[in-house]
Amino acid sequence: MSELLANTGTIAAIATAVVPQQGSVGIVRVSGDHAIAIAQTLFSAPGKQVWSSHRILYGYIRQPQTKQVVDEALLLIMKAPRSFTREDVVEFHCHGGIMAVQQVLQLCLENGARLAQPGEFTLRAFLNGRLDLTQAESIADLVGAKSPQAAQTALAGLQGKLAHPIRQLRAQCLDILAEIEARIDFEEDLPPLDEQRIISEIDQVTAEITKLLATKDQGELLRTGLKVAIVGRPNVGKSSLLNAWSQSDRAIVTDLPGTTRDVVESQLVVGGIPIQVLDTAGIRETADQVEKIGVERSRRAASAADLVLLTIDASAGWTEADQEIYEQVKHRSLILVINKVDLLENNQELWNKRTAETQRTQRIGDDQIIKQVVKTAAAKNQGIDGLETAILEIVQAGKVQAADMDLAINQRQAAALTKAKIDLEQVQKTIIEQLPLDFWTIDLRGAIYALGEITGEEVTESVLDRIFSRFCIGK
């Protein structure tokens, strides 16, 4: 058994983010049989404070030998089973930053605790029946949520909204299995099986599974967000676009081509979807060593992005350099951003010429069409709404809206659901082919196992290792 699953000993970790000189409070969490003894060794509560469960004590954390005060703190005691792990848990609420929490953690480790593995508190909560696996995964999602919608979906999972339908589907399969097995054991005493009814019951289960599977893509989008790269030749206004969009002056803007040398990043939320926007160096041939590296990074950013905003300068129209960059990114999801449209406003002749060009631009090459074209004047903060609408149209083409999601499965859950669906379809085939009853149960059991894996009723050590190693230490 791996160390993670040993589930023994008293564990301790810093439960809050560890950032030097920041955070007014930092929490050291201890769970296990020795938690309360450790608290009694390290913590002194002056006056007549009572050491009872679910109370906060005020006092001092001291080095037990020298009695030197390490921090002035609060102590929260939660006796088993009324705690997150269902074990005895104590939390030292220390001063923030890093020194206090690290020293208090060190004292816990010297006095009977060992350092917790990533996710070990949550693993104990799972092993002790406090949470199922979907809830445990939702905790990691909630901590990692990058938008309010992502947090909402994670919270729904934490409240069991995902586990509930899965359990029901599994119970339905178990009922069917019991019915078949009864026929295997007592064939003579029971009326024959209504095969048609069983097939239609399985149809119901697979229809529900299909519905759940449909939430996967959006779920992934909410969890990981969308990576959007602004790409184009120098000086078209890429950095200005990032700044206008993020309402900041994150990126340096000058009228000199070749200003941006490195990838500049900004986090945004559009329609509930977390978006990481990357401003990149203008792509061109250059002898400048630094710029060359920047251009290489732009290309890499473009190929790693989910969506590329190919940006051009409206006053210059579609140039050969734009065409070259387009050739490099045309296989990606693409929006053409025509920036600096304000420069055309007072020049009707140029406007007509560029509009004609734009129309051609949308039909670049023979068969390639850039479906999404957006006009902006980044320097004047214009056109950002249109850009966001275009992004959402691409993202949500044919899919539910992020804001409407109340649950979303992850990849692991999707894989198990897919396995269950295939097994169930196999059961139906077996019935139609009139194979012996024993055969029906094999695939049905496979489906039941797969559904049980999602919530953790059936689970292997390697699955647990994979899930909980994603967590941070202290969770």
Ligand SMILES: Nc1nc2c(ncn2[C@@H]2O[C@H](COP(=O)(O)OP(=O)(O)OP(=O)(O)O)[C@@H](O)[C@H]2O)c(=O)[nH]1
């Ligand atoms: N008139 C007008 N000027 C703009 C607009 N957007 C950007 N500019 C100007 O164009 C110049 C270049 O802008 P940047 O945002 O630095 O362009 P860039 O594409 O990031 O350039 P590099 O980093 O060199 O690749 C600056 O002088 C901006 O003020 C716009 O919408 N209208």
Ligand SMILES: [Mg+2]
């Ligand atoms: Mg720039």
